[in-house]
Amino acid sequence: MMRRNRLLVVALLYCTLPSVWAGAACPPVTRVGLSDLGYTAYREQGRISGIAVEIANEMARRTGCKFEFHWYPRQRLFIELAAGHIDMTMGSARTPERDAYARHLPYAYLQYDLVLAAAPARQYRSLADFVAHGSGRLNVTRGVTYGAAIDAQLALLAAAGRLEVVNDYETVFGKLEMGRADGTLATPPIYGKYLKHKHLQERAVVIPVAEAGARFTGIYLSKKTVPEAVRQRYAATLKAMVAEQDIRTLYARYFDEAILKRTFRQGPGPLLAALSAPED
Numbered sequence: 081m082m083r084r085n086r087l088l089v090v091a092l093l094y095c096t097l098p099s100v101w102a103g104a105a106c107p108p109v110t111r112v113g114l115s116d117l118g119y120t121a122y123r124e125q126g127r128i129s130g131i132a133v134e135i136a137n138e139m140a141r142r143t144g145c146k147f148e149f150h151w152y153p154r155q156r157l158f159i160e161l162a163a164g165h166i167d168m169t170m171g172s173a174r175t176p177e178r179d180a181y182a183r184h185l186p187y188a189y190l191q192y193d194l195v196l197a198a199a200p201a202r203q204y205r206s207l208a209d210f211v212a213h214g215s216g217r218l219n220v221t222r223g224v225t226y227g228a229a230i231d232a233q234l235a236l237l238a239a240a241g242r243l244e245v246v247n248d249y250e251t252v253f254g255k256l257e258m259g260r261a262d263g264t265l266a267t268p269p270i271y272g273k274y275l276k277h278k279h280l281q282e283r284a285v286v287i288p289v290a291e292a293g294a295r296f297t298g299i300y301l302s303k304k305t306v307p308e309a310v311r312q313r314y315a316a317t318l319k320a321m322v323a324e325q326d327i328r329t330l331y332a333r334y335f336d337e338a339i340l341k342r343t344f345r346q347g348p349g350p351l352l353a354a355l356s357a358p359e360d
Contacts, residue, residue: 106145113166115154116248118270119334120171132170142317153247155223164304172300186296194287196263197256206290207233216262217242219252229291319355
């Protein structure tokens, strides 16, 4: 019954696509900005790979549009988007600041965990618990947004001299491996890749924290460079991919069932609703 209902939803989506796409010719190229986010996006032997790249490639296949990938540090990525130097970013959480110059299209969920380089002497139940009773120093990545509850705790760590901001997660986890930092905040796609490094794999621990709720992650499209008809075309394509659970299938190439269930426990409904909502 569930499969039949899902197929019906997909069929209805495709029935609406011609009217949505009418007059929406592909741009000459859509410039896609990416940055270091573990398995979401990473560089290896000069090539950009990861979940975000696979999602963009599937969108390109379905629409016939050409996507071109560009790599930036995380903070620089959104400066380039705001300036109109790129058209789209991947693996992006929604914020009011970014909404001012771009439109958000969610395709999955993210949730931050506290990652410590070694098991702590006591068990922490929240980030506030770590801040109040721990002594460790966290490293976080510049340009990453965590949400108000986590930001409040990071401000306390900064005031106590226990917070350092660096350019990317590769630097963060390199410092954890060398013992130059005690922990960080990261999502499963991020730490899932870096904790495979031998020294971290043997001793690092991941602690879910109460302040970190599930949030949308997805695409931001520039208001300056992406026409509305093209945005609607990409949104319709992404909506079909979510309804068909193609996004979950792409994630399954990188994670075990436990991580998949946690990541997609809210199901496609909220994502489809957000993709269907009219723009403000």
